[in-house]
Amino acid sequence: MQIDITVNGTAESHDVEARTLLVYYLRDAVGLKGTNVGCDTTSCGACTVLLNGESVKSCTVLAAQVAGEEVTTIEGLALEDGRMHPVQQAFQECHGLQCGYCTPGMVMAITSLLAENPDPTEEYIRLGLEGNLCRCTGYHNIVAAALAASQALEMRQ
Amino acid sequence: MSILGNRVLRREDPKFLTVGGTYVADLALPGSVHVTFVRSSMAHARIVSVDSTYAQAMPGVLAVYTNDDLGLPKFPTIMGMTNEAMTPPMLASGTVRYVGEPIAAIVAESREIAEDALEQVVVEYEPLKVVIDPVKARTDEDLLFPDAGTNTSFSLDFGGDETLFDDCEVVVELTLANQRVAPCPLEVRSAAAHMSEDGRLEFNSSTQAPHGVRDALATFLDLEPDQVHVVTPDVGGGFGAKGAVYPEDIVVGWCAQKLGRPVRWTETRSESMLGLGHGRAQVQHVRIGGTREGAVLAYRIEVLQDTGAYAGFGAVLPFMTRMMTSGPYKIPRAECASYSVVTNSTPTTAYRGAGRPEATAAIERIMDLFAREIDMDPAELRRRNLIEKDDFPYTTPVDTVYDVGDYHRALDLALEVAGYDDLRAEQVRRRTAGDVRQLGIGLSCYVEITNGLPDGEFGAVEVRPDGKVIVRTGTSPHGQGHVTAWSMLVAEQLGVAIEDIEVIHGDTDVVPRGAGTMGSRSLQVGGAAVNQAAVDVVEKAKDLAADLFEADRDDIVLDKANGRFHVVGTPALSRSWAELAEAAAKDGTALFAEVDLASPGPTYPFGTHISVVEVDTETGKVNVLRHIAVDDAGRIISPLLAEGQVHGGIAQGVAQALLEEVVYDLDGNPLTSTLADYSFISAAELPSYETRFTETPTPVNALGAKGIGESGTIGSTPAVHNAVCDAVAHLGVRHIDMPTTPVRVWSAINDAVTGHGTAKGGR
Ligand code: FES
Numbered sequence: 001m002q003i004d005i006t007v008n009g010t011a012e013s014h015d016v017e018a019r020t021l022l023v024y025y026l027r028d029a030v031g032l033k034g035t036n037v038g039c040d041t042t043s044c045g046a047c048t049v050l051l052n053g054e055s056v057k058s059c060t061v062l063a064a065q066v067a068g069e070e071v072t073t074i075e076g077l078a079l080e081d082g083r084m085h086p087v088q089q090a091f092q093e094c095h096g097l098q099c100g101y102c103t104p105g106m107v108m109a110i111t112s113l114l115a116e117n118p119d120p121t122e123e124y125i126r127l128g129l130e131g132n133l134c135r136c137t138g139y140h141n142i143v144a145a146a147l148a149a150s151q152a153l154e155m156r157q
Numbered sequence: 158m159s160i161l162g163n164r165v166l167r168r169e170d171p172k173f174l175t176v177g178g179t180y181v182a183d184l185a186l187p188g189s190v191h192v193t194f195v196r197s198s199m200a201h202a203r204i205v206s207v208d209s210t211y212a213q214a215m216p217g218v219l220a221v222y223t224n225d226d227l228g229l230p231k232f233p234t235i236m237g238m239t240n241e242a243m244t245p246p247m248l249a250s251g252t253v254r255y256v257g258e259p260i261a262a263i264v265a266e267s268r269e270i271a272e273d274a275l276e277q278v279v280v281e282y283e284p285l286k287v288v289i290d291p292v293k294a295r296t297d298e299d300l301l302f303p304d305a306g307t308n309t310s311f312s313l314d315f316g317g318d319e320t321l322f323d324d325c326e327v328v329v330e331l332t333l334a335n336q337r338v339a340p341c342p343l344e345v346r347s348a349a350a351h352m353s354e355d356g357r358l359e360f361n362s363s364t365q366a367p368h369g370v371r372d373a374l375a376t377f378l379d380l381e382p383d384q385v386h387v388v389t390p391d392v393g394g395g396f397g398a399k400g401a402v403y404p405e406d407i408v409v410g411w412c413a414q415k416l417g418r419p420v421r422w423t424e425t426r427s428e429s430m431l432g433l434g435h436g437r438a439q440v441q442h443v444r445i446g447g448t449r450e451g452a453v454l455a456y457r458i459e460v461l462q463d464t465g466a467y468a469g470f471g472a473v474l475p476f477m478t479r480m481m482t483s484g485p486y487k488i489p490r491a492e493c494a495s496y497s498v499v500t501n502s503t504p505t506t507a508y509r510g511a512g513r514p515e516a517t518a519a520i521e522r523i524m525d526l527f528a529r530e531i532d533m534d535p536a537e538l539r540r541r542n543l544i545e546k547d548d549f550p551y552t553t554p555v556d557t558v559y560d561v562g563d564y565h566r567a568l569d570l571a572l573e574v575a576g577y578d579d580l581r582a583e584q585v586r587r588r589t590a591g592d593v594r595q596l597g598i599g600l601s602c603y604v605e606i607t608n609g610l611p612d613g614e615f616g617a618v619e620v621r622p623d624g625k626v627i628v629r630t631g632t633s634p635h636g637q638g639h640v641t642a643w644s645m646l647v648a649e650q651l652g653v654a655i656e657d658i659e660v661i662h663g664d665t666d667v668v669p670r671g672a673g674t675m676g677s678r679s680l681q682v683g684g685a686a687v688n689q690a691a692v693d694v695v696e697k698a699k700d701l702a703a704d705l706f707e708a709d710r711d712d713i714v715l716d717k718a719n720g721r722f723h724v725v726g727t728p729a730l731s732r733s734w735a736e737l738a739e740a741a742a743k744d745g746t747a748l749f750a751e752v753d754l755a756s757p758g759p760t761y762p763f764g765t766h767i768s769v770v771e772v773d774t775e776t777g778k779v780n781v782l783r784h785i786a787v788d789d790a791g792r793i794i795s796p797l798l799a800e801g802q803v804h805g806g807i808a809q810g811v812a813q814a815l816l817e818e819v820v821y822d823l824d825g826n827p828l829t830s831t832l833a834d835y836s837f838i839s840a841a842e843l844p845s846y847e848t849r850f851t852e853t854p855t856p857v858n859a860l861g862a863k864g865i866g867e868s869g870t871i872g873s874t875p876a877v878h879n880a881v882c883d884a885v886a887h888l889g890v891r892h893i894d895m896p897t898t899p900v901r902v903w904s905a906i907n908d909a910v911t912g913h914g915t916a917k918g919g920r
């Protein structure tokens with residue numbers, strides 16, 4: 001079936017099987033490979049993207065369910081002038097990534113968390129990231145990056 | 158000023174953060190077909206038949222292959238040490254020995270078709286007796302390999318000294334489990350293969366050792382190594398478990414050869430939980446003895462290692478456990494005996510620490526029990542028995558030679574950062590008040606071995622006429638940040654900007670040799686090789702500069718501040734790296750040096766971790782409040798990366814102490830085969846860490862560096878485990894096996910208080 005989704009501001013229209021998950025729509029139909037798959041039980045969050053600005057696990061949503069809506073992936077997060085988004089920047093500055101596999105999902109999840117709560121505590125972030133697993137960083141620097149990004153975003157306003 | 162030791166941000170990051178990494182599953186492979194594997198649903202059974210008639214007839218299915226179709230040999234033994242009858246076949250041959258064992262490979266036009274076809278293959282089994290408990294396996298009552306006549310795959314037993322504990326006033330014993338865990342790199346196993354136009358096998362692999370994969374493919378598929386080209390793109394973590402070559406990798410290569418079509422395979426997470434090797438899986442019996450004043454005189458550990466269904470790397474893990482028998486302590490007499498046995502479970506393999514965390518967990522837990530027995534503070538007992546800094550090189554009772562260390566310094570710093578005395582005072586307060594939430598303080602002093610296998614490493618540095626520096630390394634990073642670290646090393650030697658350096662790894666055509674990244678070896682061997690190549694290229698450049706300046710070779714100076722060469726005394730007249738490379742090119746040569754560094758031998762990082770936990774005595778729930786880690790990995794080249802390694806290690810170590818365990822029922826059915834069932838640790842269960850480094854440079858390599866990849870895991874698990882047991886010790890609990898889940902903690906408290914059960918005496 002033909003499914004139209006706005007991805008990173010671009011109108012996409014692709015003919016895919018009705019059972020196609022959003023994550024495979026993005027990876028295979030649109031060709032954006034930044035969003036990763038880490039599990040088959042909605043447990044890891046590697047596939048997290050923004051749906052109308054809010055984080056969702058794209059392995060748990062059918063592409064057909066979000067036809068006509070707006071999806072943002074890691075590839076669409078950088079600022080218009082090409083500079084990294086404050087969350088992306090904080091990840092580099094705080095060494096919030098190692099192998100990078102969880103990273104796109106983490107960055108999107110944190111972007112969404114900070115939109116909900118611009119001035120979060122460490123605990124708020126840790127609980128908010130419960131569904132995003134990372135095996136490399138021990139989360140310390142991911143949490144630090146989230147806190148640093150919240151400050152940077154605040155300063156921008 | 159030196160760049161080494163500074164906080165340099167990772168050069169790798171912008172790509173990962175803006176478009177994501179390029180993992181095997183992300184690679185374009187036009188026209189590719191997909192492989193899936195029919196896997197055993199039985200833990201132990203004879204295969205009566207495999208009927209793939211329906212699957213083969215499905216549109217889009219190209220072929221279904223069983224082991225007989227492949228005609229490939231079995232895997233070899235590990236370094237000739239393991240029982241030959243117990244090595245794995247490529248696909249199950251006649252008998253299946255664990256749930257998840259691959260039985261047949263399906264090749265189809267799409268992943269969906271291949272998955273649909275899986276359900277159409279009918280395997281008829283005749284069940285055999287299942288052996289899941291390693292203690293039971295050791296009795297040889299039911300055998301996995303009747304031809305072998307035993308379940309023992311490997312053992313290390315040099316006999317025991319019956320008088321070992323004779324002069325000890327106090328002897329304490331414990332049997333403890335170092336439970337089976339799943340490594341869980343976030344990227345699962347994945348491979349892609351095709352034949353190039355000139356008939357070579359092109360192979361992409363999510364591995365820690367591309368050259369190992371190349372050599373294995375060549376051996377099994379009967380090709381010359383140069384007929385195989387392995388490229389490792391970005392790899393989403395490995396933790397030791399991607400150091401080995403798996404049967405699936407070989408089958409994917411075989412299918413590409415056989416069908417002449419591009420082939421790809423990416424397992425599901427649920428397959429990975431059963432197919433990727435598991436870690437740890439030891440049952441240990443330990444005994445410690447000494448005086449009432451706290452002098453430890455004797456120690457013995459007996460290890461029962463669960464190998465899983467076939468004898469792979471897991472079988473020889475006790476080799477490393479044995480090397481680290483007596484830990485950081487000066488114990489006059491220490492022994493280790495080990496027995497590795499096969500059971501009907503996923504084969505075990507290296508997992509972050511590989512044999513050393515097990516050694517540390519055993520001695521650190523029994524040190525606490527010994528301290529309790531003689532009524533001494535556990536920190537004090539450790540202080541009295543640590544090897545002194547003047548004792549190095551120190552030869553242990555099992556003949557391991559520790560290079561260098563200052564173990565007391567690490568202990569003292571950890572106690573200071575923790576505010577140990579205040580913590581103990583708070584603990585007393587809560588105990589006296591009978592608080593529901595009790596405080597536990599756990600220590601772990603560790604020493605471990607890095608670069609334990611005697612492989613050397615390749616490194617090369619080339620300066621091009623455009624001023625770009627190309628570095629090639631035989632290591633194979635998958636998150637460790639070698640691009641940044643090796644750039645720092647080369648920038649330091651050459652005096653060039655990091656941005657002008659390109660680091661190439663993971664391509665067997667461009668990098669001729671390499672042992673890969675595992676066992677915390679990379680910096681001390683691979684980094685050292687690159688460093689040496691950089692030193693050599695500076696020397697070559699000086700030769701060229703001497704010719705150009707018509708000056709004496711010994712008068713040539715490299716000004717590292719600007720990366721230019723001049724004759725001593727006349728800095729105004731200078732030549733750049735690019736100019737010298739240009740001169741070399743005119744001579745028909747290149748400004749290039751390559752090094753095959755022989756292994757300089759292992760190094761022994763050490764440190765002290767302290768964990769502070771709160772245990773809810775009504776629910777058994779453990780909350781980690783603080784984790785203090787003092788690690789000494791010799792000279793720290795990149796504090797940013799070193800700290801990151803420690804952080805990741807701590808999380809995995811805490812996970813083992815508190816949460817994670819691979820569980821099988823008695824019929825060998827896995828109960829933790831998805832990430833929904835397996836308690837993969839999350840941010841919500843961890844605090845931020847307090848990390849410090851002490852730096853005691855090792856004389857073993859030119860960088861003075863030891864490995865830091867696994868220390869966090871090794872140091873943290875026993876600290877947390879001891880903290881949990883410490884929190885409830887005053888209630889009469891002697892020991893709780895890992896993982897210290899709420900149920901276990903609650904039961905232990907309940908048993909102790911009511912005087913029932915076995916928790917008091919451990920297992
Ligand atoms: S892939 Fe794991 S939650 Fe979506």
Ligand code: FES
Binds near residue numbers: 100103
């Ligand atoms: S950086 Fe590797 S899983 Fe998070």
